[in-house]
Amino acid sequence: MARIARNQFETAFFHNMTQGINKEYIFEENRCKKKYLELIEEKSNECDIKLISYTIMDNHSHILLYTENIENMSSFMKKINEEFAMYYNYINNRVGIVFRNRYRTQPILSEKQLFNCIRYIYNNPVRANMVLNPEEYIYSNFKDFQVEFESNNFLDIVNKKINCQFSFPKNEDKELVGQEEFLDTTEDKEIFVRDFIKEYQKDYNFMFGKNIEEMKKLVKYLKENMKVSNNLLSELLHISKSTITRYYKSSK
Numbered sequence: 001m002a003r004i005a006r007n008q009f010e011t012a013f014f015h016n017m018t019q020g021i022n023k024e025y026i027f028e029e030n031r032c033k034k035k036y037l038e039l040i041e042e043k044s045n046e047c048d049i050k051l052i053s054y055t056i057m058d059n060h061s062h063i064l065l066y067t068e069n070i071e072n073m074s075s076f077m078k079k080i081n082e083e084f085a086m087y088y089n090y091i092n093n094r095v096g097i098v099f100r101n102r103y104r105t106q107p108i109l110s111e112k113q114l115f116n117c118i119r120y121i122y123n124n125p126v127r128a129n130m131v132l133n134p135e136e137y138i139y140s141n142f143k144d145f146q147v148e149f150e151s152n153n154f155l156d157i158v159n160k161k162i163n164c165q166f167s168f169p170k171n172e173d174k175e176l177v178g179q180e181e182f183l184d185t186t187e188d189k190e191i192f193v194r195d196f197i198k199e200y201q202k203d204y205n206f207m208f209g210k211n212i213e214e215m216k217k218l219v220k221y222l223k224e225n226m227k228v229s230n231n232l233l234s235e236l237l238h239i240s241k242s243t244i245t246r247y248y249k250s251s252k
Contacts, residue, residue: 010107010109011107011108011109012066012067012068013052013064013065013066013107013108013114014064014065014066014067014073014105014106014107014108015062015063015064015105015106015107015108015117015121016062016063016064016065016073016077016103016104016105016106017060017061017062017063017103017104017106018060018061018077018081018099018100018103018104019059019060019061019099019100019101019104020059020060020098020099020100021096021097021098021099021100022100023059023100023190024059025058025059026059026088026098026099027056027057027058027059027060027061028058028059030139031091032084032087032088032091033056033139034139035084035087036056036061036080036084037054037056037139039079039080039083039084040054040063040080043076043079043080043083044065044076046076046079047072047073047075047076047079048067048069048072049065049066049067049072049073049076050065050066050067051063051064051065051066051141052064052065052066052118052158053117053118053121053122053140053141053142053145054121054140054141055121055122055124055125055137055139055140055142056139056140057124057125057128057139062121062124063077064108064114064117064118064121073105077102077103078102081098081099081102081103084098085097085098085099114158118158121140122134122137122140122142125137125139125140128195129195129196145158190232190236193222193228193232193236194236196222197218197222197236197237200218212247215237215239215247216247216248216250216251217251218237219233219237219244219247219248219251220247220248220251223248230244230245
């Protein structure tokens with residue numbers, strides 16, 4: 001996604017995502033998720049940010065917020081990520097960069113996109129096979145809504161929660177941008193595939209490189225049923241892309 005100058009946004013709703021450096025699982029420990037949640041709540045008050053929805057995954061986070069001042073958002077994200085980085089380095093006795101980049105921002109340009117983004121954020125743990133239902137995941141603020149996504153008054157509840165009136169660009173073309181595409185489709189899929197591979201190894205009791213026939217079956221399943229790319233398969237299975245292709249062809 002091309003980076004957009006933050007002073008050019010024509011909305012007060014923003015979907016922000018942060019991710020660990022090298023896709024590391026910086027939030028994997030529960031204490032790290034809890035710390036990040038604390039910082040979100042604390043810094044939102046300091047920076048006059050209205051939180052709408054957020055979810056902390058193992059290697060990335062989502063925050064959907066409302067602000068009429070872009071500088072407030074920049075300050076908010078800077079503070080939570082800097083303080084978390086110091087905390088993470090301290091508890092892990094490490095130094096250096098913790099986050100992949102500053103953060104990624106997606107402007108929300110219509111009520112439909114706002115609705116879809118909220119649902120997308122809360123369903124992250126479901127898509128990653130961590131829980132069956134959004135309400136089961138404790139590292140989000142899903143419980144604050146206490147309403148089904150399909151409820152007719154869902155956006156009214158959002159409006160009441162942040163105490164403001166919705167205001168979106170009138171340009172119809174802009175309202176169609178990104179209605180279903182959000183920031184981390186690739187990251188979500190990687191988490192799900194990684195977990196699936198771990199479970200597959202447990203179920204069939206084999207190690208990479210030791211049982212070629214099982215590897216071929218796994219490659220075939222991942223490519224045909226989960227549409228996993230050769231690049232991601234190579235990274236997760238620790239074998240070359242040419243080997244992936246060979247295994248797949250010989251498994252047919």
